[in-house]
Amino acid sequence: MFFDPERFEPRDDRSPAWNRGAYIAEGLSHCSSCHTPRGPLGEELTNRLYQGASVDGWFAPAMTAANPAPVPWTSAELHDYLNTGASHYHGTAAGPMAPVTQGLGALSAKDQQALVTYVESIGDGDARAAHTASAVSSALDVDAQDRSRMASAGGRLFVAACASCHYNRAPDVNPNRPELGLNSAVFLDDPSNLIRVILYGINAKDGAAGIVMPGFARGLTDDDVASIAGYLRSTRTTKAPWPDLAKQVAAIRAAGTGEIR
Ligand code: HEC
C-alpha cells in the first residue's frame, strides 16, 4: 500500500553534494526508517519526516531542529558521530545506531561529507553553531555547582556508580566521558536509551574505539536505576520528570533484549 517504485530524483535547487547525501541517506542507509514515526500500518509518516521514533526498544531522536540535545548538531559533530560512532559533545552511537556508524565509516571521505551535508540541512545545526559554547559552559556549571547530589538517593548513587567516569570541568568536555548534561538520552521524552545504557553499558564494539562503559544490570535494582535517571533528568534539564520510571526499567529488563556485558 505504501510502496511506490521510483528512482531517486536529484533536486535542481541543491548542490551535487547535498543530492549525493540525500541519495545515500534515503536510498542505501534508510535513515528515515528508524528516525521517522510510523502510522498504524507500519507506514512512515512522511509529514513527520525525521521527527524521531521508537525502534527496537530504543528511541531514535529527531534529526530536525526539534532534537533535544543542548549543543546543536553542526556539520563537525555529525561528521564525527556518523563516521566514527562518537562525537565531542553528543557522546556515542549505541544500540541500533552503532552498526549504522560502522557501515558509514567504510564510505569514501567524499560520500561521508555528502551525507553530512544532507543531514545537517535537516536540522540546520550550523546556523546555531554559536550556541555551542554557552550550552557547554552551562552544562559544566550545573555539574560543578550541584551541591544537592548527596541529599538525594539518586544523587548519591550517581556519585557512587557514575561520577568517577562522567565528570568534566570547565572549560571543555573530555569526549571519552560523555557529558551527561549534553546527552540526548537525558533530554528525550522517552527514557529508554538512558535506562538501556545504565543497565547494559556500551561495549567495545559499539562505542568509540577501545572505550567501554560497564553495565549495571546486576548491581542496581530497578528503583536504583530509576532514581539515577530521575536525578539526572531533574538536575541536568528543565524538562518534565519521566513518569513511572521504575516500571519502565522493569519492562526493559523483562524484555531481555540487552546482553549483560
Ligand atoms: C536501525 C535504526 C537506525 C537507523 C537505520 C539509523 N539510526 Fe540514527 N539512531 C538510532 C537510534 C536508536 C539512535 C539513538 C542511539 C543512542 O542513544 O546512542 C540514533 C541516533 C542518531 C543520532 C544522534 C541523535 C542524538 O540526539 O543523540 C543521529 C545524528 C543519527 N542517529 C543519524 C542517523 C543517520 C544520518 C542515519 C542514516 C545514515 C541513521 N541515523 C540511521 C537508530 C537508527
Ligand code: HEC
Ligand atoms: C568506568 C567508567 C564509566 C562508568 C562508571 C559509567 N560510565 Fe557511562 N560511559 C562511559 C564511557 C567511556 C562512555 C562512552 C562509551 C564509548 O564511547 O564507547 C559512556 C557513555 C554513557 C552515556 C552515553 C550514551 C550515548 O548513547 O551517548 C550515558 C547516557 C552514560 N554513559 C550514563 C552513565 C550512567 C548514568 C552511569 C552510572 C549508572 C555511568 N554512565 C557509569 C564510562 C562510564
